[in-house]
Amino acid sequence: MNLSTRGFLNAAATLALALFSLAPAASLAQAATDTDQWIHIRVISRDAKGEVVRINVPIEMAEKVLPAINKDRLHDGKVRIDSAQVKDVDLHAILDAVRTARDGEYVTVQSNENNVRVSKSNGMLYIIVTDKEHAKNAMAKEDATKGTKTSEAVESKVEIKVPMKVVDALLSAGKDELDVVAALRALSAHGDTELVTVKDAENDVRIWIDSKNATE
Amino acid sequence: MLLLAKVALGLGATLAMTTAYVFHEGVVRVDVDESRPGGSHVHFWVPATAVSAGMRVAQFAPQHPLEQAAEQAKPYLPVIRAVAKELQKYPNAEFIDVTDAEQHVHIATVNGKLRIDVLGDDEIVHVQVPVETLMDVADRLEDASRSAWAEEWHARHARHAFATE
Numbered sequence: 001m002n003l004s005t006r007g008f009l010n011a012a013a014t015l016a017l018a019l020f021s022l023a024p025a026a027s028l029a030q031a032a033t034d035t036d037q038w039i040h041i042r043v044i045s046r047d048a049k050g051e052v053v054r055i056n057v058p059i060e061m062a063e064k065v066l067p068a069i070n071k072d073r074l075h076d077g078k079v080r081i082d083s084a085q086v087k088d089v090d091l092h093a094i095l096d097a098v099r100t101a102r103d104g105e106y107v108t109v110q111s112n113e114n115n116v117r118v119s120k121s122n123g124m125l126y127i128i129v130t131d132k133e134h135a136k137n138a139m140a141k142e143d144a145t146k147g148t149k150t151s152e153a154v155e156s157k158v159e160i161k162v163p164m165k166v167v168d169a170l171l172s173a174g175k176d177e178l179d180v181v182a183a184l185r186a187l188s189a190h191g192d193t194e195l196v197t198v199k200d201a202e203n204d205v206r207i208w209i210d211s212k213n214a215t216e
Numbered sequence: 217m218l219l220l221a222k223v224a225l226g227l228g229a230t231l232a233m234t235t236a237y238v239f240h241e242g243v244v245r246v247d248v249d250e251s252r253p254g255g256s257h258v259h260f261w262v263p264a265t266a267v268s269a270g271m272r273v274a275q276f277a278p279q280h281p282l283e284q285a286a287e288q289a290k291p292y293l294p295v296i297r298a299v300a301k302e303l304q305k306y307p308n309a310e311f312i313d314v315t316d317a318e319q320h321v322h323i324a325t326v327n328g329k330l331r332i333d334v335l336g337d338d339e340i341v342h343v344q345v346p347v348e349t350l351m352d353v354a355d356r357l358e359d360a361s362r363s364a365w366a367e368e369w370h371a372r373h374a375r376h377a378f379a380t381e
Contacts, residue, residue, distance in 0.1 A: 051316040056309070061302040068294040213309045 036060060037188040037209055044204040056213060059188040063181050077181030078173050095171055098125065099164060123164050131156040131200070156200030163190045238263045242329060242346035249340045264349040271356040286361035293358055300350035303330060307347075 037059045045051040067077040074080075098106065098120060107118035115130040132155055169186035173179035187193070187209060198205035241264035248258040274282040289296070303325055312323040320335040325347065334341040 045316075049317045051314070054310075054313040056311055058302070058306060058309075061299075061306070064302050065295060065298045068298040213306065 036213075037191075037211055038213055039187075040206075040208050040210065040212075042204075042206045046202055046204065058213070059184050059209070063184050063188075066181050066184075074180075077179065079178045079180055081176050081178060092171055092175070095167060099168070120164070125160075125162045125164055125167055127158075127160040127162075129158040131158070157198070159197045161194055161196075163187070163193065165190065238265050241265045241268070241348055241352075243344070244346070244349060245342070245344040247340070247342040250338060251340075252338050255338070264346045264352075267349055268352045268356070271353065282356065282360040283363065286357040289357050290361050293354055293361070296350065297354040297358070300347055300354055303347045303350070304328070 039055075039057050039059055039062065041053070041055040043051070043053040063077075066074070070076070073082075101120065103119075103121045105117060105119040107116060109116040113131070113133040115128075115132075117126070117128040119126045163186070166183050166186045169182040170178050170180070172182050190209075192208075192210045194206075194208045196205065196207040243261045244264050244267055245261040246258065248256065250256050271282060286293075306325055307328040308325060310322075310324045312321065314321040318337050320333075322331075322333040322335075324331050326344075328347055330343075330345050330347055330350065332341070332343040
């Protein structure tokens with residue numbers, strides 16, 4: 001083998017080694033699959049600043065990271081509920097009653113300030129709250145700053161849609177705790193779901209789950 | 217002539233290997249530009265391997281700077297490790313995007329690197345850190361924290377033994 005051939009082989013070997021070392025470590029890591037579920041949070045503010053917040057978190061990541069946070073009421077992926085907050089309400093008994101009951105509307109409250117509807121359908125729990133008072137206050141505040149009068153008020157509407165299995169998982173930790181990690185696990189198994197939408201004069205909030213890794 | 221060629225080839229190969237090793241983890245990049253009068257402009261990049269190597273060397277420094285840092289970061293280390301480990305699974309993803317009239321904040325992973333971009337009216341910040349480096353930093357800090365604890369335990373044990381003698 002002459003010198004130039006040996007030199008070429010040496011250089012080729014060096015280059016191959018260098019390329020191997022430079023290969024991105026990410027490709028070696030266990031890459032996320034397309035079926036991974038993501039929680040998306042989108043907040044669009046209607047004020048002059050026009051703030052838009054978009055947060056995308058893989059559910060699996062949240063499941064792994066949450067147990068590592070031990071602060072205040074959050075520990076091991078569970079949130080401790082103050083017994084004073086729950087007072088004499090037995091959440092488990094209420095949930096059990098809702099679970100075993102047939103599909104339909106359970107609570108309907110209509111007043112000048114609020115309309116509240118709680119219903120169950122096809123394994124989903126629906127909570128819809130329409131806050132008329134909040135809208136009136138927001139419009140009055142806006143009128144005061146602008147010095148104008150607005151007759152029409154935009155209602156604040158909160159829609160929450162939670163799979164019953166997720167509620168079960170959330171309450172699976174015990175009487176004084178909410179198991180957030182178990183709820184996340186149940187959510188990821190459930191597939192694409194619209195969880196929360198809030199629409200009022202100030203903000204437009206949407207929380208949903210799908211398998212895309214970026215907000216629409 | 218032949219000897220010179222061999223020496224050149226050896227040097228070239230060594231240089232290539234060293235460069236490959238130094239950059240195999242990627243580069244930590246920080247750019248800060250303040251547009252106000254007298255504002256600072258900081259631009260630097262460091263091979264991520266140098267960060268890891270620097271932290272290993274810092275363990276032997278007499279003042280134990282790493283142990284002090286580890287002590288301060290101790291409550292957050294499990295979270296940093298968990299986040300870094302999980303981020304490795306998402307080499308290209310968008311996590312946070314906040315836009316308002318004055319600022320735009322964007323946090324994402326691009327080709328296995330964590331990128332934080334802040335575009336403000338009076339300040340522009342770009343930070344890019346390979347996810348692997350985050351993991352390495354957390355590991356080093358955890359090691360330092362453990363060794364600090366071990367040292368304290370030995371010192372206490374020695375004091376107790378001396379007092380009982």
